[in-house]
Amino acid sequence: MARTRKKFGNQLPTQAVVLPYVKKRSLFKEAIEIYEKTGLSSYTWQQKLLESIMATDKKGLWVHQKFGYSIPRRNGKSEILYMLELWGLEKGLNMLHTAHLISTSHSSFEKVKRYLEKMGYVDKQDFNSIRAKGQERIELYKSGGVLQFRTRTKSGGLGEGFDLMIIDEAQEYTTEQESALKYTVTDSSNPLTVMCGTPPTPVSSGTVFTKYRDKCLFGELKYSGWAEWSVDSEKEIRDVDAWYHSNPSMGYHLDERKIEAELGPDKLDHNIQRLGYWPVYNQKSAISETDWNALKVDEIPVFKGPLFVGIKYGQDGTNVALSVAVKTDNGDIFTEVVDCQSVRNGNGWIVKFLKNTKVSQIVIDGASGQKVLDDELRDFKIKNVVLPTVKEVIVANALWEQGIFQKTICHAGQPSLTKVVTNCDKRNIGSNGGFGYRSHFDDVDISLMDSAILAHWACATTKPKKKQKISY
Numbered sequence: 001m002a003r004t005r006k007k008f009g010n011q012l013p014t015q016a017v018v019l020p021y022v023k024k025r026s027l028f029k030e031a032i033e034i035y036e037k038t039g040l041s042s043y044t045w046q047q048k049l050l051e052s053i054m055a056t057d058k059k060g061l062w063v064h065q066k067f068g069y070s071i072p073r074r075n076g077k078s079e080i081l082y083m084l085e086l087w088g089l090e091k092g093l094n095m096l097h098t099a100h101l102i103s104t105s106h107s108s109f110e111k112v113k114r115y116l117e118k119m120g121y122v123d124k125q126d127f128n129s130i131r132a133k134g135q136e137r138i139e140l141y142k143s144g145g146v147l148q149f150r151t152r153t154k155s156g157g158l159g160e161g162f163d164l165m166i167i168d169e170a171q172e173y174t175t176e177q178e179s180a181l182k183y184t185v186t187d188s189s190n191p192l193t194v195m196c197g198t199p200p201t202p203v204s205s206g207t208v209f210t211k212y213r214d215k216c217l218f219g220e221l222k223y224s225g226w227a228e229w230s231v232d233s234e235k236e237i238r239d240v241d242a243w244y245h246s247n248p249s250m251g252y253h254l255d256e257r258k259i260e261a262e263l264g265p266d267k268l269d270h271n272i273q274r275l276g277y278w279p280v281y282n283q284k285s286a287i288s289e290t291d292w293n294a295l296k297v298d299e300i301p302v303f304k305g306p307l308f309v310g311i312k313y314g315q316d317g318t319n320v321a322l323s324v325a326v327k328t329d330n331g332d333i334f335t336e337v338v339d340c341q342s343v344r345n346g347n348g349w350i351v352k353f354l355k356n357t358k359v360s361q362i363v364i365d366g367a368s369g370q371k372v373l374d375d376e377l378r379d380f381k382i383k384n385v386v387l388p389t390v391k392e393v394i395v396a397n398a399l400w401e402q403g404i405f406q407k408t409i410c411h412a413g414q415p416s417l418t419k420v421v422t423n424c425d426k427r428n429i430g431s432n433g434g435f436g437y438r439s440h441f442d443d444v445d446i447s448l449m450d451s452a453i454l455a456h457w458a459c460a461t462t463k464p465k466k467k468q469k470i471s472y
Contacts, residue, residue, distance in 0.1 A: 040118075
């Protein structure tokens, strides 16, 4: 009776961007040999992926200074990291392994330590290990190689320099964490950053992994590589072919029975976690629905003080939005959008509104139309116009965030404003930690919220004019 041939998962990425390299210059065989001293063996797909990650050029520099990969859960993607780290310890590198959770970071530390012991190394004799959770460290005496384990924070790693940086659980890697960590490898003569994870779920906090993937796939990054095992559209939960398509370790330690045991009612979660599917709405909003809805008022409050206007021309020059803000009798700031129109309609509707409304201050931002509108308003003798500087825009965004979390902003629940506020992500402005916002969706214009931010800033920072005191 003929033996049934064993079926394996897809050994090559379903999508990849790998820069050209000469195979013999890749150092992956060194890493594989060191790893196999543990008594473990590596899979074909792991070897092929490691070959790309560890490719070097004629000068011995890494072909990819950054490499990211996404693989569904329980396939052994972390083993790639351990292969790299064991090799790095042997080669005397200074390395940082970061994770989202303390438990994950500690588990990786325990795994590398156990592998060293399987290779015949003895703790405190051949290497030193520090087990303190959140501050784990391994140093191999003979080479001087050091591997530190940390959970990611906004300041973690600052002031330190590393040759190899690992970003585990990269789907949770935030822009703030990236700002703190990305410069820690620049002092190295041959730096390498490796990110690995799964596609973000709808509640994932990170955005860096998604943006890196998009830019790699569109060829917008230098010295960067990407590989993923994924499906290009949602599949049925029991689509066995999709299991083999997206899970390279099928036929090794993963099999159909194990996947059948984990099946549940959540189709989307199965597609993300088991099939590597990248949904289009995979980002957690910088401002949550819960936080925004908590500021909604059922009745328009009593206003106290003058009206302030914010006008924002969108970055793509398509639309212009106008919002108002005014203080309430309890000291909060009420804001709402008046309108958002195509710039093709001209500025007539804006001028009409401002001519017929008593306004204390008008803030206009957006290079595409800022100056034109300012000149038009001068012609109509409309004064009190402010064209904010970059620093002032940064302050405006910070005050908006502060107002939301301190609950000093209120609104009437406009659907258009709610949609953009609760589907946005932060973007860096300047080099000192300043930020603005961008929309998650191409068809939702962030200028809606930006105009409200400008109006809020003017209302929050303009001091009321003192009435002239007359004495007799």
